[in-house]
Amino acid sequence: MERKKLQKSDLSRWLDRIAQEHELIGPSEDDGVIRFQPVESSAEIAVEFANSLIPPKSLFFPAVESLFSFHKRGKDIELEATEPLDRDRVVFGIRNCDVQSLSLLDYVFGQDLEDVYYQERRARTALIALACPTPPRSSCFCTTFGIDPLSSDGSDVLLTDVGDVYLVDVVTEKGEGLVSLAEDLFPGLTDDEARQLQPRPVEMKKVDISQLREKVEALWEDEYWHKMSLPCLGCGICTYVCPTCHCFDIVDVGSTLEGERYRCWDSCMYSDFALMASGENPRPTKRERIRNRYFHKFSTFPSRYGSGYACVGCARCLIHCPGGMEITEVIKDILAKESISE
Amino acid sequence: MSDNIYLPWIATITEVRPETADTSTFVVTFDDPQLRESFTYLPGQFAELSNFGVGECPIGIASSPTWAGSLEFCVRAVGTVTNAIHDLDVGDKLGVRGPLGNSWPIEEIEGKDLLFIGGGIGLPPLRSLIHYVLDNRERYGAVEIIYGARSPQDLVYKQELKQWEEQPDVDLYVTVDAGDGTWDGPVGFVPPFLREINPTPENKVAFTCGPPIMIKLVVEALEEMGYADANIVTTLEMKMKCGVGKCGRCNIGDRYVCRDGPVFSFDQLRRIPGALEA
Amino acid sequence: MQDRLHDIVRKLLGEGTIEYFIGYGAGSEPHRVVPCFVTSDHEVERLVWGPLCLQNLSKYVLQAKDLEGKAGVLVKGCDTRAIVELLKQHQIEREEVVVIGVACQGQVDPRTLEEVLGVPMEQVQGVEDAGDQFVVTIGEDERTVAKEQVLLGKCLYCRHPSAFEYDFTLGEIVPFSIDAGESEFAMVEELERLSVEERRAFWQKQFARCIRCNACREVCYACYCKECIFDRKMPRWLDKPPLLSENEIYHLIRAVHLAGRCIDCRECERVCPMNLPLSRLYKKVQKDIAELFDYEAGIELDEVPPLVSFELDDQDPFM
Numbered sequence: 001m002e003r004k005k006l007q008k009s010d011l012s013r014w015l016d017r018i019a020q021e022h023e024l025i026g027p028s029e030d031d032g033v034i035r036f037q038p039v040e041s042s043a044e045i046a047v048e049f050a051n052s053l054i055p056p057k058s059l060f061f062p063a064v065e066s067l068f069s070f071h072k073r074g075k076d077i078e079l080e081a082t083e084p085l086d087r088d089r090v091v092f093g094i095r096n097c098d099v100q101s102l103s104l105l106d107y108v109f110g111q112d113l114e115d116v117y118y119q120e121r122r123a124r125t126a127l128i129a130l131a132c133p134t135p136p137r138s139s140c141f142c143t144t145f146g147i148d149p150l151s152s153d154g155s156d157v158l159l160t161d162v163g164d165v166y167l168v169d170v171v172t173e174k175g176e177g178l179v180s181l182a183e184d185l186f187p188g189l190t191d192d193e194a195r196q197l198q199p200r201p202v203e204m205k206k207v208d209i210s211q212l213r214e215k216v217e218a219l220w221e222d223e224y225w226h227k228m229s230l231p232c233l234g235c236g237i238c239t240y241v242c243p244t245c246h247c248f249d250i251v252d253v254g255s256t257l258e259g260e261r262y263r264c265w266d267s268c269m270y271s272d273f274a275l276m277a278s279g280e281n282p283r284p285t286k287r288e289r290i291r292n293r294y295f296h297k298f299s300t301f302p303s304r305y306g307s308g309y310a311c312v313g314c315a316r317c318l319i320h321c322p323g324g325m326e327i328t329e330v331i332k333d334i335l336a337k338e339s340i341s342e
Numbered sequence: 343m344s345d346n347i348y349l350p351w352i353a354t355i356t357e358v359r360p361e362t363a364d365t366s367t368f369v370v371t372f373d374d375p376q377l378r379e380s381f382t383y384l385p386g387q388f389a390e391l392s393n394f395g396v397g398e399c400p401i402g403i404a405s406s407p408t409w410a411g412s413l414e415f416c417v418r419a420v421g422t423v424t425n426a427i428h429d430l431d432v433g434d435k436l437g438v439r440g441p442l443g444n445s446w447p448i449e450e451i452e453g454k455d456l457l458f459i460g461g462g463i464g465l466p467p468l469r470s471l472i473h474y475v476l477d478n479r480e481r482y483g484a485v486e487i488i489y490g491a492r493s494p495q496d497l498v499y500k501q502e503l504k505q506w507e508e509q510p511d512v513d514l515y516v517t518v519d520a521g522d523g524t525w526d527g528p529v530g531f532v533p534p535f536l537r538e539i540n541p542t543p544e545n546k547v548a549f550t551c552g553p554p555i556m557i558k559l560v561v562e563a564l565e566e567m568g569y570a571d572a573n574i575v576t577t578l579e580m581k582m583k584c585g586v587g588k589c590g591r592c593n594i595g596d597r598y599v600c601r602d603g604p605v606f607s608f609d610q611l612r613r614i615p616g617a618l619e620a
Numbered sequence: 621m622q623d624r625l626h627d628i629v630r631k632l633l634g635e636g637t638i639e640y641f642i643g644y645g646a647g648s649e650p651h652r653v654v655p656c657f658v659t660s661d662h663e664v665e666r667l668v669w670g671p672l673c674l675q676n677l678s679k680y681v682l683q684a685k686d687l688e689g690k691a692g693v694l695v696k697g698c699d700t701r702a703i704v705e706l707l708k709q710h711q712i713e714r715e716e717v718v719v720i721g722v723a724c725q726g727q728v729d730p731r732t733l734e735e736v737l738g739v740p741m742e743q744v745q746g747v748e749d750a751g752d753q754f755v756v757t758i759g760e761d762e763r764t765v766a767k768e769q770v771l772l773g774k775c776l777y778c779r780h781p782s783a784f785e786y787d788f789t790l791g792e793i794v795p796f797s798i799d800a801g802e803s804e805f806a807m808v809e810e811l812e813r814l815s816v817e818e819r820r821a822f823w824q825k826q827f828a829r830c831i832r833c834n835a836c837r838e839v840c841y842a843c844y845c846k847e848c849i850f851d852r853k854m855p856r857w858l859d860k861p862p863l864l865s866e867n868e869i870y871h872l873i874r875a876v877h878l879a880g881r882c883i884d885c886r887e888c889e890r891v892c893p894m895n896l897p898l899s900r901l902y903k904k905v906q907k908d909i910a911e912l913f914d915y916e917a918g919i920e921l922d923e924v925p926p927l928v929s930f931e932l933d934d935q936d937p938f939m
Binding site: 076112116117247251256263275292303 | 343345346347348349350352354394395397398421422424426433434435437554579580581583586587588589590591593594595596597601615619
Binding site: 030031032033050053054063064137138139227230231233234235236237240241249251253262264265266267270271272277318320322323324325326328329 | 640647648649652653654655656657659675679680683731740742743826829831832833834835837838839851853859860861862863887890891893894895
């Protein structure tokens with residue numbers, strides 16, 4: 001991996017150069033909400049931001065997308081699969097927690113019956129990560145899940161703010177391609193600079209979660225889930241702002257003559273999520289639904305995919321939950337349980 | 343399965359056979375002649391059926407892979423999509439996405455005696471295996487079928503029941519919860535009926551499918567008769583959407599019923615937290 | 621006030637009068653105050669009261685119906701209107717719930733406070749009420765800010781600072797009012813002055829951003845239907861994908877369903893993660909109901925809501 005530098009004042013020149021070649025996507029503010037969205041130029045990008053409200057998973061697994069359209073002609077039905085992208089994309093400003101969430105989503109969509117829509121978006125999108133500000137947001141806890149907010153792992157290029165310049169780590173060939181679009185903006189580091197320009201370490205509260213899976217699994221029957229679920233209102237915010245949640249629904253919109261089949265986000269917190277046409281519901285109350293969600297994060301996801309926990313410590317859910325439910329407190333509660341065997 | 347896991351294939355309905363007041367068998371053939379040849383599946387697998395503009399729903403394949411050319415689905419009109427499928431006629435098209443899920447353990451049960459216990463609309467998923475076994479008769483032992491429904495009108499596959507009744511290598515027992523003037527057979531629920539018949543567990547695997555309460559009581563009965571949990575196999579019903587283990591709806595523990603199931607032995611289910619709670 | 625709250629709740633729990641108490645508790649960080657369910661004596665100390673107690677806890681009274689016994693709940697004056705409406709709409713029985721009313725002196729809008737102070741909420745260690753201003757602790761510093769600058773929008777027009785339907789009260793009933801400088805309905809009138817096309821464009825831009833997380837519905841005291849019309853499968857009135865066409869229907873139907881029942885608690889707007897200006901929509905509905913029927917929801921227990929009353933000789937034959 002090669003380390004270069006970029007003057008902060010040159011960032012917009014680089015991004016605008018990228019925007020000439022590719023679709024440029026970055027954190028951009030709209031009515032007080034920061035989202036990753038396509039921009040015409042670097043001027044629309046918010047560089048000083050903690051993190052987006054809607055996680056950048058939406059760029060790969062959109063809140064709503066057409067899978068195919070259908071047209072009936074006489075008795076015949078024609079299906080036309082929707083192309084997920086019309087050009088290659090470059091995402092600027094993604095945080096490492098969200099980069100790591102993509103590698104978790106890769107387990108779901110990228111293997112065992114690949115999802116071609118997700119896969120094409122992943123393949124045709126380059127990630128320019130932006131190392132977290134120091135100090136990071138006070139609620140953040142990615143280090144608890146073993147994530148280094150300054151790491152370049154999973155991105156194509158990593159920018160780290162060290163004052164007047166960004167350190168630029170060019171990680172992949174895709175990244176090299178992006179840097180080469182404006183080669184003259186990226187001088188190498190002198191030996192002195194390499195010594196002096198170091199990222200400031202990120203201080204973050206960290207909890208030892210090595211026992212989390214065993215502990216949560218021992219709590220399946222516990223009364224805990226009833227009481228802790230009382231403040232939950234049953235909305236979908238926690239799942240929609242979560243960068244690792246991947247529940248969706250498939251819905252036809254249109255008439256029986258023509259229309260589109262959409263995939264859209266769905267939430268395991270919704271009371272009708274697992275409701276069957278027969279009227280039976282395996283998760284009839286908030287207790288079962290919330291328990292299912294935390295089990296998914298801390299037990300069933302890692303067990304199914306042999307992965308780490310399905311939480312990257314971005315803190316979006318705890319910041320936005322209207323019932324004030326805090327995943328960090330839930331983790332502490334789970335870890336505090338001695339054992340339920342007595 | 344298509345490379346695009348969400349893209350169904352188009353098939354034409356070639357026959358609609360009413361089974362009960364709200365349930366019909368739909369026989370469908372793929373429009374693509376090549377696919378008609380190449381499409382293979384295993385008994386116990388299911389497919390997502392589309393009525394475009396209304397939606398998709400998972401339905402077990404009720405035909406046997408030993409039959410060439412067409413697929414059969416037994417559809418009960420309970421939800422939006424199943425009702426819309428019932429509005430379709432011979433010559434109409436629908437979408438078929440599959441085959442999905444695992445299958446009945448056709449290799450593991452070779453040489454074993456087989457006991458099928460079905461309730462109501464629970465017979466069709468078993469029927470695929472029953473025919474598969476009867477079409478590969480030499481690989482399997484004795485076949486016993488216990489079937490019950492709410493009333494004589496609610497029995498599905500009435501023609502086949504007659505056939506199996508006459509077939510010397512099949513022992514068929516049929517009961518109804520409540521009889522009527524046309525019925526002179528046994529009356530009563532499936533679980534006590536099973537206890538009455540009391541089939542020996544020796545060298546036998548039991549397959550059951552039906553309403554949840556029936557399955558629960560059938561399994562209790564089988565266990566008391568000495569069947570090991572590993573030799574009791576069922577196919578689960580859960581709300582499914584994607585059918586490919588991604589949409590997050592149908593999990594029990596870390597298993598997705600649509601991808602890792604729908605067929606599970608009770609031995610497997612007992613090891614999954616919450617699987618037997620409902 | 622907090623001590624008196626603790627005393628009352630301890631007594632209610634100790635006597636077995638209530639199974640749990642629904643109040644406000646400290647979140648994991650000082651600026652976050654969260655709904656807090658207290659079931660036992662040793663948890664009572666967690667209950668807090670102050671200017672960051674934003675939630676309308678009345679919604680939680682609905683789930684307490686599942687209890688064998690009663691629940692207790694803390695309500696501000698504005699939240700009392702939800703209790704009154706739930707009683708009027710026969711969703712709860714008065715004897716099922718023990719209401720502790722509090723004399724509120726205005727609540728802080730965190731989004732506005734961030735803007736006014738230029739400091740993110742996460743750096744705010746505390747907010748204290750000091751008469752006509754708030755004292756905000758940021759690190760070692762204390763900063764004062766005039767109430768009218770940072771109050772929740774609804775507090776600017778508050779006519780019921782103290783609870784008016786209660787079993788116990790906290791604090792003296794102190795009159796509280798702020799000179800908001802403009803009419804309560806100014807934000808609606810501003811939109812009403814626009815042409816239909818401009819208004820449509822305004823709302824379409826907003827509705828297009830909706831992600832349909834349902835938080836506005838779930839937080840609403842009045843959304844207690846066993847099966848919401850939006851969740852119905854047969855017939856299906858609304859498609860789940862958050863497309864503009866569907867989002868428009870969602871918000872407009874909700875607004876109409878709230879006509880004559882919306883109590884202006886603005887919880888929908890507060891919880892909306894996308895910052896949709898929903899109170900403008902609901903304020904319009906309140907304005908229409910006030911003008912057409914001279915009615916305000918959640919004030920008088922025995923006043924019949926206009927959209928559920930009818931007369932046999934009504935001039936409209938449809939009725």
